[in-house]
Amino acid sequence: MSVPVTLTTSPKQKPAADSLGFGKFFTDHMFVLDYSSAKGWHDGRIIPYEPISLDPASKVFHYGQAIFEGLKAYITVDGEALLFRPDRNFARLNHSAERLCIPAIDEQQALEALKQLVEVDRAWIPAEAGTSLYIRPFIIATEADLGVDESTEYKFIIIMSPSGSYYAEGINPVKIMVEKKYVRAVVGGTGEAKTSGNYASSLISSKEAHEQGYSQTLWLDGKENKYVEEVGSMNIFFKINGTVVTPELTGSILPGITRDSMIQVLKHKNIPIEERHIAIDEVIDAHTNGTLEEVFGTGTAAVISPVGRLLWEGEELVINNEEIGDVSQLLYDTLTGIQSGKINDDFNWTIRLT
Amino acid sequence: MSVPVTLTTSPKQKPAADSLGFGKFFTDHMFVLDYSSAKGWHDGRIIPYEPISLDPASKVFHYGQAIFEGLKAYITVDGEALLFRPDRNFARLNHSAERLCIPAIDEQQALEALKQLVEVDRAWIPAEAGTSLYIRPFIIATEADLGVDESTEYKFIIIMSPSGSYYAEGINPVKIMVEKKYVRAVVGGTGEAKTSGNYASSLISSKEAHEQGYSQTLWLDGKENKYVEEVGSMNIFFKINGTVVTPELTGSILPGITRDSMIQVLKHKNIPIEERHIAIDEVIDAHTNGTLEEVFGTGTAAVISPVGRLLWEGEELVINNEEIGDVSQLLYDTLTGIQSGKINDDFNWTIRLT
Ligand SMILES: Cc1ncc(COP(=O)(O)O)c(C=O)c1O
Numbered sequence: 001m002s003v004p005v006t007l008t009t010s011p012k013q014k015p016a017a018d019s020l021g022f023g024k025f026f027t028d029h030m031f032v033l034d035y036s037s038a039k040g041w042h043d044g045r046i047i048p049y050e051p052i053s054l055d056p057a058s059k060v061f062h063y064g065q066a067i068f069e070g071l072k073a074y075i076t077v078d079g080e081a082l083l084f085r086p087d088r089n090f091a092r093l094n095h096s097a098e099r100l101c102i103p104a105i106d107e108q109q110a111l112e113a114l115k116q117l118v119e120v121d122r123a124w125i126p127a128e129a130g131t132s133l134y135i136r137p138f139i140i141a142t143e144a145d146l147g148v149d150e151s152t153e154y155k156f157i158i159i160m161s162p163s164g165s166y167y168a169e170g171i172n173p174v175k176i177m178v179e180k181k182y183v184r185a186v187v188g189g190t191g192e193a194k195t196s197g198n199y200a201s202s203l204i205s206s207k208e209a210h211e212q213g214y215s216q217t218l219w220l221d222g223k224e225n226k227y228v229e230e231v232g233s234m235n236i237f238f239k240i241n242g243t244v245v246t247p248e249l250t251g252s253i254l255p256g257i258t259r260d261s262m263i264q265v266l267k268h269k270n271i272p273i274e275e276r277h278i279a280i281d282e283v284i285d286a287h288t289n290g291t292l293e294e295v296f297g298t299g300t301a302a303v304i305s306p307v308g309r310l311l312w313e314g315e316e317l318v319i320n321n322e323e324i325g326d327v328s329q330l331l332y333d334t335l336t337g338i339q340s341g342k343i344n345d346d347f348n349w350t351i352r353l354t
Numbered sequence: 355m356s357v358p359v360t361l362t363t364s365p366k367q368k369p370a371a372d373s374l375g376f377g378k379f380f381t382d383h384m385f386v387l388d389y390s391s392a393k394g395w396h397d398g399r400i401i402p403y404e405p406i407s408l409d410p411a412s413k414v415f416h417y418g419q420a421i422f423e424g425l426k427a428y429i430t431v432d433g434e435a436l437l438f439r440p441d442r443n444f445a446r447l448n449h450s451a452e453r454l455c456i457p458a459i460d461e462q463q464a465l466e467a468l469k470q471l472v473e474v475d476r477a478w479i480p481a482e483a484g485t486s487l488y489i490r491p492f493i494i495a496t497e498a499d500l501g502v503d504e505s506t507e508y509k510f511i512i513i514m515s516p517s518g519s520y521y522a523e524g525i526n527p528v529k530i531m532v533e534k535k536y537v538r539a540v541v542g543g544t545g546e547a548k549t550s551g552n553y554a555s556s557l558i559s560s561k562e563a564h565e566q567g568y569s570q571t572l573w574l575d576g577k578e579n580k581y582v583e584e585v586g587s588m589n590i591f592f593k594i595n596g597t598v599v600t601p602e603l604t605g606s607i608l609p610g611i612t613r614d615s616m617i618q619v620l621k622h623k624n625i626p627i628e629e630r631h632i633a634i635d636e637v638i639d640a641h642t643n644g645t646l647e648e649v650f651g652t653g654t655a656a657v658i659s660p661v662g663r664l665l666w667e668g669e670e671l672v673i674n675n676e677e678i679g680d681v682s683q684l685l686y687d688t689l690t691g692i693q694s695g696k697i698n699d700d701f702n703w704t705i706r707l708t
């Protein structure tokens with residue numbers, strides 16, 4: 001089943017690969033699907049990328065009923081277009097929808113629509129090593145009504161943005177600040193949903209991190225301010241004394257799809273991996289006694305970001321001499337290898353567009 | 355200093371007073387002010403109420419950088435238009451802005467613009483007892499860019515909605531459910547800011563409360579799930595053994611303007627009032643030993659909502675025989691008296707429009 005397509009009459013000029021950055025340029029088309037309580041989800045269509053017109057009383061502006069996803073399309077070494085685990089993104093979108101009282105979408109239909117959209121804008125997928133087409137599905141509440149309750153109208157939209165390579169000159173370890181004052185999420189809240197408010201809440205911490213020369217924040221749990229949770233837009237892993245550990249999913253952490261992939265790769269390679277509570281003190285102690293071998297973040301944007309420095313209570317921990325560790329490198333090579341079609345997809349994670 | 359006004363050429367029909375409800379109808383005009391990092395806040399204008407057109411990559415849709423306020427204009431018994439403590443709303447908007455990394459507005463200019471807007475749409479303020487013009491100032495992030503950082507562009511908008519009486523047939527005590535599973539806010543988060551994500555997060559709890567026949571949720575603190583915080587859109591007060599107590603502002607509670615007004619009235623009337631931690635167990639114990647005399651919520655929408663029933667762990671506490679208590683009535687009469695111009699404004703809270 002395909003959706004109707006209206007092609008643009010004024011295609012945009014495509015930006016040069018080295019000027020892409022992240023999330024700045026958008027392709028020529030977008031997918032839109034409407035919801036009303038009377039009709040359910042309806043009228044799926046691919047149309048030219050264009051502004052949306054909303055009543056100023058639309059609930060998304062006031063009560064933040066908004067969820068999103070982030071995934072990528074890649075051009076493989078043999079010139080095919082490929083999606084990485086897109087089914088997981090639509091499943092997670094529906095999990096977020098449940099928490100935010102947003103009606104579920106049909107995951108299969110969403111995937112079909114996405115494939116069609118990517119084909120329409122296929123020429124927008126950059127092919128240079130490390131580049132990709134970032135895909136942003138999102139749902140917003142559009143009912144014009146100021147009552148604080150769930151909207152009766154929504155829009156599901158997919159936009160796409162060609163993205164540059166995170167690591168133009170090799171993988172650069174990042175500097176991360178452990179956040180003590182602000183809290184991103186707490187059990188019972190919205191931490192495991194990909195909803196706009198979580199990001200709004202985190203901005204002040206990133207801002208303070210940037211001011212101190214750090215690129216992102218490492219969040220601790222909201223109840224005890226003790227256990228490591230995740231980084232701004234990445235899950236976090238530590239290699240301590242030969243074992244890889246990552247915080248277990250307690251309800252306040254986003255269940256990252258890259259995180260899940262990494263865990264599967266580690267298991268497949270027989271590298272010990274544990275999902276469990278990790279107190280920040282355990283990390284500091286491991287550093288002190290020399291067993292903190294690697295720290296890395298995982299996420300769709302950069303796949304892996306080795307952490308070279310970690311700021312905690314005014315002290316900076318230097319990790320693995322600010323170099324990428326063996327396990328980080330192995331995981332990076334495996335995932336990017338699968339995504340670029342260079343190595344065999346034993347996990348059945350990729351969908352090739354025909 | 356006044357802002358340019360473009361009057362509508364197609365004024366809407368005004369709804370009948372008994373069909374108003376809350377936040378469903380909007381007046382003929384709105385105020386809009388733009389922000390860019392180059393120009394700061396600029397181009398304030400009053401224009402016909404109309405849809406806003408936004409790029410689908412606008413940050414408000416993805417990262418929830420959105421804050422708002424709620425206040426009211428009233429028609430007094432002698433036919434004048436009056437605003438209640440609007441300066442406090444713009445001050446709170448700026449506090450919310452700080453937490454959400456949104457540039458501060460000029461509070462004085464915002465107040466002047468609001469007054470001008472209310473005068474333009476003065477005929478929209480309903481005059482029937484208990485009705486009012488609900489005013490919704492809000493700020494949204496409009497930059498079209500998917501980077502997770504603060505927007506470089508914003509819109510500050512004021513829309514207005516004629517609202518019906520909450521208590522057409524006298525004050526009806528409400529039924530409130532104490533929430534155990536979900537958490538609204540935690541210290542270090544955004545609880546004391548009026549930002550969209552807090553409301554998105556709360557919807558699922560209200561929904562479950564409604565399904566069980568309760569009108570709103572009473573939130574407990576996010577750290578220990580023990581201390582009473584506030585209700586969905588009201589602060590909460592308890593009268594226990596002659597003393598009125600309300601949760602102190604710990605950082606996770608919205609500092610209600612009605613709450614502040616109530617505290618001032620109570621002090622003025624020499625009724626004992628304490629701002630402090632209140633464990634839910636203390637409330638239950640007070641009910642058991644017969645000292646829980648009144649419970650009421652306070653907020654702009656209803657001024658006071660006496661709580662008649664409170665559900666906690668499957669047990670329903672009936673409070674003050676489901677009648678409004680003496681202190682609740684006194685506070686209600688005082689505040690609505692000041693707002694309607696029936697009693698003298700000793701506190702200097704009202705601004706009359708000329
Ligand atoms: C808060 C947060 N945590 C973790 C991740 C990593 O998730 P994924 O691997 O699915 O991209 C992201 C990025 O999407 C995120 O925003």
Ligand SMILES: Cc1ncc(COP(=O)(O)O)c(C=O)c1O
Binds near residue numbers: 584613655
């Ligand atoms: C979460 C919350 N708490 C309390 C209040 C009461 O605040 P105010 O008295 O300023 O209306 C509101 C309503 O605005 C609210 O949304």
